[in-house]
Amino acid sequence: MENDNPLKVQLSLDSIEQIGPATKTRLEQAGFSSIKDLVVRGPVDVSEATGMEIEKSIYLCNQARIRLEDLGIIDKSFVTATQLYNKRKREDRLSTGSKNLDDLFGGGIETRAVTEVYGEYGTGKTQICHTLCVMVKQTKSEGGLTGKALYIDTENTFRPERIVSIAVARKIDPQIALENVIVAKAYNSAHQELIIQESGPIIDEKNVKLLIVDSAVAHYRAEYIGRGALSERQQKLNKFMHILVRIAETYEVAVLVTNQIQSSPDAIFGDAFRPTGGHVVAHTSTYRVYLKRSGKNRIARMVDSPYHPEREVLFTLSEHGVSDPSVSLR
Ligand SMILES: Nc1ncnc2c1ncn2[C@@H]1O[C@H](COP(=O)(O)OP(=O)(O)OP(=O)(O)O)[C@@H](O)[C@H]1O
Numbered sequence: 001m002e003n004d005n006p007l008k009v010q011l012s013l014d015s016i017e018q019i020g021p022a023t024k025t026r027l028e029q030a031g032f033s034s035i036k037d038l039v040v041r042g043p044v045d046v047s048e049a050t051g052m053e054i055e056k057s058i059y060l061c062n063q064a065r066i067r068l069e070d071l072g073i074i075d076k077s078f079v080t081a082t083q084l085y086n087k088r089k090r091e092d093r094l095s096t097g098s099k100n101l102d103d104l105f106g107g108g109i110e111t112r113a114v115t116e117v118y119g120e121y122g123t124g125k126t127q128i129c130h131t132l133c134v135m136v137k138q139t140k141s142e143g144g145l146t147g148k149a150l151y152i153d154t155e156n157t158f159r160p161e162r163i164v165s166i167a168v169a170r171k172i173d174p175q176i177a178l179e180n181v182i183v184a185k186a187y188n189s190a191h192q193e194l195i196i197q198e199s200g201p202i203i204d205e206k207n208v209k210l211l212i213v214d215s216a217v218a219h220y221r222a223e224y225i226g227r228g229a230l231s232e233r234q235q236k237l238n239k240f241m242h243i244l245v246r247i248a249e250t251y252e253v254a255v256l257v258t259n260q261i262q263s264s265p266d267a268i269f270g271d272a273f274r275p276t277g278g279h280v281v282a283h284t285s286t287y288r289v290y291l292k293r294s295g296k297n298r299i300a301r302m303v304d305s306p307y308h309p310e311r312e313v314l315f316t317l318s319e320h321g322v323s324d325p326s327v328s329l330r
């Protein structure tokens, strides 16, 4: 059952010579629908999910990667810095709805990267997610990516009413704004992982340009309790975050994850608050922004970016979702 979309044909499983009808069926039954899925999930997952020998799985995933490189979808294994530089200059950015926050990110959140926003309760993580969902529909000149949002809600805090109110405040048709968000409620960490594994075809078909996981860590934190469970939790979270990184690159979407912070009285340096998930989330996300309260406003600080300076900006939570304080409080 081929279709006439040429890119879809180029990305179909049987476009790889070694994938015959039986292997194709086996892969499809295990939830892989295109060669992008092979690259996102990687050989160990492919082998585990299909029962295929690991050697064959490594071979197929390599072929899939080479195909995506040839199609220019992912970077080649060896490229010059100039090529990377030129490519990065073309990277699309999505406005957060606040000029200050956009400046902090160098023009908005980046596609093909994972951005982590962490902070205490009520600092605006979920508000940023909702505002981005409204912004992503907008055209490039309006700060958007003319695409849809896929919102993975793990804390049951997605509110369509908030999408409507942010859209109305921004003079955007609320009906269109609602239609533009696909919501997947994740009931536990295993479900969250399944949703992510199945998200590839939806991202392609619906032209999703923004993937949100609010929050990435909450289920893991609730399910893996105590020191004994720590290493398993970190391992699972690590795998989840790596899939997100590969989805961002392979599907050319902006990924935003939120993370709660917990009080860490033993912290010696810096803030006494550290993101849950500790090093795992920190090392896999490309950009990390720490939010904290400042009177009625919020402060966002860029932390650990590979190229942004560590600096802070002020933003506010309003009927516009996130926006800029009308009077700068310095
Ligand atoms: N319509 C609105 N107008 C103005 N401010 C609002 C509105 N709705 C929510 N807020 C602000 O957003 C805050 C909640 O922010 P948000 O839900 O984003 O927090 P969070 O960082 O996601 O917290 P948690 O860790 O509990 O998930 C409220 O305390 C309020 O200040």
Ligand SMILES: [Mg+2]
Binding pocket: 125, 126, 127, 155, 157, 214
């Ligand atoms: Mg929240």
